[in-house]
Amino acid sequence: MNNTLRFIHITDTHIGPSPEYVLRGCNTYAALDALVAYLNNDLPFTPDFILHTGDVAYDPDPAAYPLAQSLLCQFKYPLYTVRGNHDNPDAMRQILPNLPAGTGRLDYDFTVRDFHFIVLDSFGLIQPAGYLEDYQLAWLEKTCQSSTARSLVIVLHHLPIQTGVGWYDADMMIENHDALFAILSRFQKRIRGLFFGHIHRGSTTLRDGILCSSAPAVSMQLQSWPTQTDILNDTATPHGFNVVTLTHEQTWITQHHFGEGR
Numbered sequence: 001m002n003n004t005l006r007f008i009h010i011t012d013t014h015i016g017p018s019p020e021y022v023l024r025g026c027n028t029y030a031a032l033d034a035l036v037a038y039l040n041n042d043l044p045f046t047p048d049f050i051l052h053t054g055d056v057a058y059d060p061d062p063a064a065y066p067l068a069q070s071l072l073c074q075f076k077y078p079l080y081t082v083r084g085n086h087d088n089p090d091a092m093r094q095i096l097p098n099l100p101a102g103t104g105r106l107d108y109d110f111t112v113r114d115f116h117f118i119v120l121d122s123f124g125l126i127q128p129a130g131y132l133e134d135y136q137l138a139w140l141e142k143t144c145q146s147s148t149a150r151s152l153v154i155v156l157h158h159l160p161i162q163t164g165v166g167w168y169d170a171d172m173m174i175e176n177h178d179a180l181f182a183i184l185s186r187f188q189k190r191i192r193g194l195f196f197g198h199i200h201r202g203s204t205t206l207r208d209g210i211l212c213s214s215a216p217a218v219s220m221q222l223q224s225w226p227t228q229t230d231i232l233n234d235t236a237t238p239h240g241f242n243v244v245t246l247t248h249e250q251t252w253i254t255q256h257h258f259g260e261g262r
Contacts, residue, residue, distance in 0.1 A: 002113060003113075003114070003247055003248055004245065004246070004247050005048055005112055005113060005115050005245070005246040005247075006045065006047050006048055006243065006244065006245045006246070007047050007048050007049050007050065007051050007243075007244050008039060008047045008049075008050045008051065008077070008241055008242070008243060008244075009051050009053065009195055009213070009215040009241060009242040009243075009244050009253075010035065010050060010051070010052050010053075010215060010218050010241045011052060011053040011054060011055065011084075011157075011196075011197030011198070011214070011215045011216075011217060011218065012053075012054070012055045012084070012197050012198070012200055012217035012218060012219055013028060013031070013032045013052070013055065013056055013057075013068065013217075013218045013219060014026075014028045014055055014057065014058040014086070014217075014218075014219045015028050015029060015032060015056060015057050015058065015064050015065075015067050015068040015071075016028060016029070016057070016058050016059075016061065016064055016067075017061040017062075017063035017064050017067070018063065018067070019067065021058070023058055023219060023220065024219075024220050024233055025220060025233060025235075026219045026220040028058065028218075028219045029067065029071070031218050031219055031239050031259065032068070032071045032072075032218055033071055034239070034258060034259050035218050035239065035241065035258060036071055036072075036074050036075060038258040039075065039076075039077070039241075040074065040075065040076050046077070047077050047243070048077070048078070048112055049077055049078040049079065049080060049112065050075055050077050050078070050079045050080070051080050051082075051117075051155065051195065051244075052072075052079065052080070052081040052082065053082045053084075053155060053156070053157055053195060053196055053197035053198075053214075053215065054081070054082040054083055054084025054085070054087060054156075054157030054197045054198065055084030055085065055086045055087060055157070055197065055198070056068050056072075056081060056084065056087055056092060056096070057086060057087060057088075057091075058086050059086055060086070060087060060088030060091055062091070065088070065091045065092065065094070065095050065096075066095060068095075069095040069096065072096065073097075078097070078098065079096070079097055079098065080098050080110065080117070080119070080155075081096050081098075081099065082106075082119055082121070082155055082156060082157050082197070083105075083106040083121045083122075083123060083157060084157045084197065084198065085123060085124060085127055085128050085130070085157065085158070085198065087123075089103075089104070089105065089106040089121065089123075090103065092106065093106070098110065105121035105123065105133070105136065106119075106121040107119060107120055107121050107136055107139060109143055111149055114149050114150045114151060114248070115149060115150075115151045115152075115153055115192065115246060116143075116147045116149035116151065116152050116153065117153045117155055118140060118143055118144070118152065118153070118154050118155065119155045119156070120132060120136055120140065120154070120155070120156040121136070121156075121157075122156040122157050122158040122174055123157075124158065124174075124175065125175070126175075128171055128172060128198075129158070129171060129172065129173060129174070129175050130156070130157065130158025130159070130160075130172075130173065130174040130175065130198075131174065131175045131176060132174060132176055132179070132180060137176075137179055137180065137183060140154075140180075140183055141183045141186075144183070144184075144186075144187045144190075145187075150190070150248050151190055151191075151192045151246065151248050152187060152190045152191045152192065153191070153192050153193055153194075153195065153246070154184065154191060154193070154194040154195070155194075155195050155196070156174075156194075156196050157196060157197050157198050158172065158173065158174045158196060158198050159172045159173045159174065159196060159198055159199055159214075160173070160174050160177050160180060160181075160194060160196060160207075160212055161173075161177065161205050161207045161212050163203070163205065163224070164226045164227065165224045165225070165226060165227070165228055166227050166228050166229040167228060167229050167230065167231055168199055168224065170229075172198055172199055181207060181208050181210070184208065184210055185208040185209070185210070188208060188209045188210055189209075191210050192211075192246045192248075192251050193210075193211045193212070193213055193244070193246070193251045193253075194210055194211065194212045194213070195212075195213050195214075195215075195244070196212065196213075196214050197214060197215060197217070198214070199214055199222070199224065200216070200217040200219070200220065200221050200222040201214060201216060201217075201221060201222060201224045201234075202214060202215055202216040202240060202242060202255045203224070204253065211251055213242065213244070213251075213253055215240065215241055215242040215255075216237065216239070216240030216241065216242070216255060216257070217239070217240070218239050218240075218241065219239070220233055220234075220239075221233070221234040221237040221238075221239075221240070222234055237257070238257045238258065238259050239257060239258055239259045240255060240256060240257045240258070241255075241256055241258070242254065242255055242256070243256060
């Protein structure tokens with residue numbers, strides 16, 4: 001049995017209503033188009049799948065999701081997506097693969113070999129912060145408890161931990177993150193990682209023995225200096241993604257960049 005799982009973590013593509021759409025100086029369509037070409041043609045290995053941790057579109061414009069789908073469907077690998085704070089879950093369900101039918105929040109889970117991925121829709125009550133409803137936390141606890149997989153992986157969009165970066169901690173966090181970790185800490189030995197997006201920056205943090213990892217954005221990167229309070233572009237760092245390798249004993253994450261400046 002193969003005990004190694006390897007996936008590509010991408011996030012924050014922010015596709016707009018047209019290929020010419022520009023967000024904070026970034027043509028997001030061109031950035032995603034370049035990523036598709038890079039992952040399809042230049043990877044020296046075959047990943048098990050691609051994990052997109054949210055903000056497929058910048059705003060839930062009806063024209064944005066078909067445009068995003070026209071690029072995302074070109075990936076040669078399976079794709080799993082998470083709802084971001086800018087996303088419409090019903091629009092995502094209509095055009096993106098591997099998402100459950102239904103309405104409301106986009107919570108689901110899937111298993112690849114002996115790794116159980118639990119995906120939470122962390123859409124917040126007050127934007128751009130995140131929030132998990134009581135029924136979601138109950139579902140998370142029940143799913144972790146009943147899972148027969150050897151390893152668990154938690155996936156959501158919003159920042160789940162404090163960072164010391166002023167604008168992150170003030171506006172981007174899951175409001176009830178303590179309730180989330182009260183559950184996760186019970187299953188810490190089985191959790192191989194918690195993966196998220198939203199902050200437009202690759203990061204790695206350890207809380208309660210749980211590895212929390214964000215990927216750099218496919219669109220533009222944002223500065224994240226300690227105590228920083230203003231939201232500023234990081235023009236020195238190009239588009240990026242993470243390669244995540246999991247075994248049942250360890251997690252290995254490497255950050256990669258594509259496009260100009262890599």
